[in-house]
Amino acid sequence: MPLVTLTSDIGNQDYLVGAAKGRLLCINPEFNIIDISHSLSPFNYPQAAYVCRSAIKNFPEYSYHIILVNLFESKPEQLLLAFHHDQYIICADNGLLSMILEGKPEMVIGLPLEKTAIKNTLYCIDIAAKAITQMLNGEPAEKIGIPDVEYIEKNPLRPLLSDNWMEGQIIFIDNFENVIVNITQEQFEQQRKGRKFKIIFKRDEMIERISGSYADVPQGEKLVLFNSAGYMEIAINKGNAAGLFGLKGFKESHSQFSAVLQNRLFYQTVKVYFE
Structure with a gap:
């Protein structure tokens, strides 16, 4: 079949x-x-x-x-x-x-x-x-x-890269409000080159290690791991990362200005610094 x-x-x-x-x-x-x-x-x-x-x-x-x-x-x-x-x-x-x-x-x-x-x-x-x-x-x-017909092409959404940092965009929020970023594990390791790192989101939230599973941190704690598709995921063990941190998928919000008017500022990018 x-x-x-x-x-x-x-x-x-x-x-x-x-x-x-x-x-x-x-x-x-x-x-x-x-x-x-x-x-x-x-x-x-x-x-x-x-x-x-x-x-x-x-x-x-x-x-x-x-x-x-x-x-x-x-x-x-x-x-x-x-x-x-x-x-x-x-x-x-x-x-x-x-x-x-x-x-x-x-x-x-x-x-x-x-x-x-x-x-x-x-x-x-x-x-x-x-x-x-x-x-x-x-x-x-x-x-x-x-x-071999002509067809419309659009560029995939790729992370921004520099020698000492990379910036990814939030591309998906799953049913548990885990946040998926368009940085793959392969891209991360190529850019990292064995260095220490800091993953920064929502201005001042920071994570300095990659977890293997949600259970690697206590309940209610934030973590970063690479999901089964190989993409970076920001999560909270038994919590809702997107809602708690005000994270929103890239291009999902109609207007950042309207969000500010409602006293809700949404963040759509995640930055990684290498040391």
Whole structure:
């Protein structure tokens, strides 16, 4: 059974996720559909890229990943079908693909949308499902769309680097209000070069060691570790780091000015100093 994942910013409040799964199964009853997340913040590309990237790399080879995020930022003319590191990705042509892959895919195909069609979410699902089914039936990908098509690219959100410091942006806050920063363990160690360090956030909060788990500190104490996706995470053992420290995901707040008016200043970056 072909593995097909669904990721979206639709939410679970209405019918649309269920309807999308129904349309997939109507086109190919053999699809094994797996949800990654439908709770992504609308228009938040760094968050969507982090979630998709961290999930996709754990799937079996030749899985298919349909990503329904910000489908209609502009009037859509095509979907993108990409192949990279033995995974297929189908998403809108809105720049998210290059952010997920942090570069160019090994192959990219344009899946044209009919000019006269009503281009809603379920229509895009139909296009994706039909393309997957054609490939499963042995049709080469370059025959079902436009090979090497031009597409929108956006740069992934990377940390700022200097000789003695690095600055990361908060890209995700999980259900426990643990705070994920766009600094990977590999980037951290390359920049650290064996030196001591101080991780600074919210002006004066500081951590000087990397923990292996939440239990490395007493209950209620703050810590930093690298999560299972390899990204820096700020947490409190059995506490809510984001709420307590006033930390907010990058680009999630509509206006820092409005936050100040409400006597709430949100911090969206974390800085690491090396000594």
